[in-house]
Each structure stands twice: as structure tokens, then as C-alpha cells.
Amino acid sequence: MQNPTTDARTHYRERLAPSLRLLVTVALAGPMVSLIFVPVGSTVALVVGAAVSAVLVTLFVIATPVVSVEGSVLRAGRAHIHTKHLGEPVTLTAEEAREARGPGLPARGWHLIRGGIDGVVVVPNIDQADPVVSWTISSRTPDRLAAAIRASQS
Incomplete structure (x- = not known):
């Protein structure tokens, strides 16, 4: 007897990513943080500010929930x-x-x-x-x- 195959293909998948306006607002935290490091040095302040902006935008995109229909299961964020x-x-x-x-x-x-x-x-x-x-x-x-x-x- 063979194992029955299940329909596990994805029918739908959507990442509820934040809007561009929110990502720009989050990215503005980098220049604010860089102002703290100006007394240390302008190069250090620039690098730290750019790193903070990149990390925050990346975290906001990665942390967004996903809505998907896979096989016969609806997933909405952590719930299914x-x-x-x-x-x-x-x-x-x-x-x-x-x-x-x-x-x-x-x-x-x-x-x-x-x-x-x-x-x-x-x-x-x-x-x-x-x-x-x-x-x-x-x-x-x-x-x-x-x-x-x-x-x-x-």
C-alpha cells in the first residue's frame, strides 16, 4: 500500500510588510543615534547611525507576519x-x-x-x-x- 499524497502546496502567501512611510520613519532613528556619537568622531557617528538604521529596518521587515494558505491550513501570523x-x-x-x-x-x-x-x-x-x-x-x-x-x- 502506498502512502497517500497530501496537497501541501502553497495556494497563497503574503507578507504583511510595513509601509514605506513607516520604514522611513524607523530609518530616521539612525541619524538621531549618530548625534550621540558625534563627540567620539564623525566617522564613528556616521557608521553607527547607518548600522542602526539598517538593523531597525531589517528587523521591522523580518518581524512582519505572514498570511498563507498551505494545503488545507490557513496561517495568519502565529495562528493556524x-x-x-x-x-x-x-x-x-x-x-x-x-x-x-x-x-x-x-x-x-x-x-x-x-x-x-x-x-x-x-x-x-x-x-x-x-x-x-x-x-x-x-x-x-x-x-x-x-x-x-x-x-x-x-
Whole structure:
């Protein structure tokens, strides 16, 4: 008897990287730190400032969460759930997304929300044993994420 093959290919993957505005703001910490080292020497201050900027920007990019649908598992940051436990995903943009991220956000839901990302996918959790009622996930391409969830459910 052969081992059954599982569908482990990635249907969707998105890194919720910070916006360019945030990365520039973080990079400005380097020149501020370099001012501390000016009395030591201008070359030292320049090197330390550039290093601080590079390290902070790199850490901000590496620390960003990833949303993916791999096989039949939805991963949103550190959390994951089998897609058989999920209902029909709803894509929201503009005013509807603002409502879903703000006043319409369920208290018992799983949230992965990032500022600067307009789109949101809301997926109800149909598992009765799970206290989480829905998943609210920011996405730059909410239509593609919802389509990947639907595809992994079938």
C-alpha cells in the first residue's frame, strides 16, 4: 500500500510588510543615534547611525507576519486553522473594511490587522468547540486570499 499524497502546496502567501512611510520613519532613528556619537568622531557617528538604521529596518521587515494558505491550513501570523472549520470568506475594502477593523470587530475573534493595509478578509469559524467566532485578516489582495481559502476547502 502506498502512502497517500497530501496537497501541501502553497495556494497563497503574503507578507504583511510595513509601509514605506513607516520604514522611513524607523530609518530616521539612525541619524538621531549618530548625534550621540558625534563627540567620539564623525566617522564613528556616521557608521553607527547607518548600522542602526539598517538593523531597525531589517528587523521591522523580518518581524512582519505572514498570511498563507498551505494545503488545507490557513496561517495568519502565529495562528493556524484547518480550512474545514471555516465558513465562507467575505472580502471587504474601503468603508466596509474600516467598519470591520473598528466597531464591527468581534471581541471573540482572531485578528491580524495591520495599519496601512486597506483590505480585510473576514472568515467565520464554524467549529462549535472553538471559542473564536471569526478570523479577521488584513490583506493587500483580499480577493486572492478568499479564493485560496475557498479552493483549499474543496
